[in-house]
Amino acid sequence: MKTTPPILALFLLAVLPLFSSCTSTHKKADVTVNTVIKSSRKNVSAKVAPTTSKTDDLDEYAVTKVSDPLEGLNRATFKLNDGMYTYIFRPISKGYEFILPKALRRGVDNAFENVKYPVRVVNCVLQGKMKRAGLETEKFAVNTVAGVGGLFRVSDKIASIADLPAEDTGLTFAKWGIGHGAYVVIPFLGPSSLRDGVGLIGDYALNPVNWGVFWKGKHDWTKIPPSANTLRVLPSQLAAYDAAAKDSVDPYLSVRSAYVQNRAAAEKK
Amino acid sequence: MTVRQLLSLLFLVPCLCLSAADTAADAQQRLHGAVDEVLKAAEGAKSRPALHDKLRPILEKHIAFGAMTRRAIGPGWRQFTPEQQSKATQLFTTLIIRSYSNKFTLGEHPEVLYQKAATPAPGRVDVATTTVYQGSRYAVTYRMEQEEGWHITDVVIEGVSMIANYRSQLDAAFKKGGAATVLSSLSDSTSRP
Numbered sequence: 001m002k003t004t005p006p007i008l009a010l011f012l013l014a015v016l017p018l019f020s021s022c023t024s025t026h027k028k029a030d031v032t033v034n035t036v037i038k039s040s041r042k043n044v045s046a047k048v049a050p051t052t053s054k055t056d057d058l059d060e061y062a063v064t065k066v067s068d069p070l071e072g073l074n075r076a077t078f079k080l081n082d083g084m085y086t087y088i089f090r091p092i093s094k095g096y097e098f099i100l101p102k103a104l105r106r107g108v109d110n111a112f113e114n115v116k117y118p119v120r121v122v123n124c125v126l127q128g129k130m131k132r133a134g135l136e137t138e139k140f141a142v143n144t145v146a147g148v149g150g151l152f153r154v155s156d157k158i159a160s161i162a163d164l165p166a167e168d169t170g171l172t173f174a175k176w177g178i179g180h181g182a183y184v185v186i187p188f189l190g191p192s193s194l195r196d197g198v199g200l201i202g203d204y205a206l207n208p209v210n211w212g213v214f215w216k217g218k219h220d221w222t223k224i225p226p227s228a229n230t231l232r233v234l235p236s237q238l239a240a241y242d243a244a245a246k247d248s249v250d251p252y253l254s255v256r257s258a259y260v261q262n263r264a265a266a267e268k269k
Numbered sequence: 270m271t272v273r274q275l276l277s278l279l280f281l282v283p284c285l286c287l288s289a290a291d292t293a294a295d296a297q298q299r300l301h302g303a304v305d306e307v308l309k310a311a312e313g314a315k316s317r318p319a320l321h322d323k324l325r326p327i328l329e330k331h332i333a334f335g336a337m338t339r340r341a342i343g344p345g346w347r348q349f350t351p352e353q354q355s356k357a358t359q360l361f362t363t364l365i366i367r368s369y370s371n372k373f374t375l376g377e378h379p380e381v382l383y384q385k386a387a388t389p390a391p392g393r394v395d396v397a398t399t400t401v402y403q404g405s406r407y408a409v410t411y412r413m414e415q416e417e418g419w420h421i422t423d424v425v426i427e428g429v430s431m432i433a434n435y436r437s438q439l440d441a442a443f444k445k446g447g448a449a450t451v452l453s454s455l456s457d458s459t460s461r462p
Contacts, residue, residue: 061340061436106404156406163399163406236403246461247368249438249454257437258429265428 066183066260074185078252081190085241093234107151108232112209114143114150119206123167127175135161165269169206170199174267183256191259292415293386296394299419300411303331304381321370328369333420334362340422341435342451345443353448360455361435367459379403392416 068074100108117140124133139161147154155161173195174180181194192200204210209229212222248254306327314320338361339346339354349357379402386396392415400409412423423432442454 061343061430061433109404153404156401163408236405246371247364247458249435249442249458253438253441254434257434261429261433262427268428 066256067180068183068256070182070184074183075252077185077187078255081185081188082241082245082251084188085238089234090238092231093238096231097235105232105235108228110143110147110153111150112229112232114140114147114153115208118208119169119203120164120167122206123169123172126172127167129167132164132167135164136167139164166266168196168199169202170196170263171266172202173199174263180260180263183260191255193263196263292392293388293394293396296413296415296419297383297386297396299331300396300413300421303327303421306331308378317370321367324370325366328366329362331421332365333414333416333422334358334365336414336416336420336422337361337365337432340432342439342443343436345440345448345451349448349451353452356452357448357455360452360459363459364455381409394419 097105117136121133121136121140124130124136139155142155142158142161143150143153146152170193178195180196183191183193184197186192186197186200189200205214207229209225212219212225215222245251307324310323310327311320314323335358338358341361342349342357346354346357379400382399382401384397384399386394388394394413394415396411396413398409398411400407408427410425411421412425413419414422423430425431439451439454442451
């Protein structure tokens with residue numbers, strides 16, 4: 001059944017920056033809004049909504065509990081990031097959007113997401129999700145061959161591989177039982193945790209666009225793919241960031257809550 | 270268990286299943302209606318203020334803003350005076366509607382693929398969708414509850430609940446300075462350009 005959307009834009013835009021690395025794929029929704037995420041080894045947990053009854057109980061949406069011992073520093077970094085986004089990256093993003101038409105930008109996004117296949121498949125394997133690793137391989141093959149090197153996301157037309165959940169190294173650590181640790185705001189990159197921050201190193205190493213950096217000798221061309229990758233995500237990231245900051249009561253808390261909830265949901269997929 | 274009881278039970282189970290299916294279908298239909306109304310209004314709007322004016326009555330019809338406000342504020346709500354509750358609901362409603370109107374991009378037509386809806390509790394349906402928006406696919410679930418008709422009470426995108434998100438902010442404001450701080454925070458948010 002297909003139709004166009006309703007009430008979604010507001011919140012959709014508000015949370016986009018928080019799951020940019022997993023925007024292209026997600027698990028086929030199985031109607032579980034209710035996520036109560038608690039792990040004995042996690043310092044960050046989120047309880048989103050009840051599962052058992054329809055009530056108007058004011059207590060049913062428990063406040064997200066987050067280990068944030070560095071809140072002062074995190075807020076300062078958040079503010080710094082806000083300035084960077086606004087005064088440095090926005091002009092760059094506008095220029096990119098001006099130069100490249102929307103259709104081409106979408107193709108570029110598709111291609112870069114497609115090439116991140118090693119990030120997804122390696123983490124599937126490390127988590128023991130062999131069937132999903134196979135589906136990721138199928139998706140990569142379909143998009144690479146039929147989608148002209150990934151420019152077109154042909155996999156959207158195939159139900160079995162259209163909505164595979166995102167995988168990354170942080171989620172692998174979670175699967176292994178490693179808790180978030182403290183919440184941290186990383187300069188430029190934004191919200192993360194100690195666990196997911198370390199995971200970003202794994203994601204970086206597994207992403208082929210960065211492989212040139214590890215080559216011996218200095219070759220200027222190796223900087224092009226990662227730079228292009230950064231450039232192509234800027235428009236959506238900045239638009240979403242603006243929306244999140246504008247719509248919230250406390251932008252810092254809003255982003256932190258969304259990050260924790262999103263990661264908790266991703267761990268369950 | 271007597272034979273009569275057993276037969277009653279066997280009869281009741283399929284009836285309950287059918288009832289749940291009907292309920293989910295009703296809620297999903299209501300959501301479709303809301304979607305169609307919003308899009309129709311948006312297509313006819315000439316300017317952003319006009320869009321805001323056109324969307325407000327539609328959203329007020331389909332979204333349970335009162336319940337959303339109470340839940341977004343949380344237990345602190347009980348310490349609000351009736352006047353403060355009324356003011357908070359008014360401000361929160363304005364915040365949500367204004368935000369939505371501002372983000373609505375004319376000419377952008379996201380595609381919503383409806384998944385099977387679930388009925389986690391009587392009078393409540395979670396309508397899961399896959400929404401294709403600007404080339405990306407998102408898991409978006411609309412939580413709907415029946416109270417004088419079906420109304421949207423929460424939107425969950427990629428696991429992020431809108432109400433839980435606001436709760437984290439408004440609860441902090443309440444702990445900081447009670448109802449007055451919540452109201453001033455909401456007022457500040459709605460008055461931001």
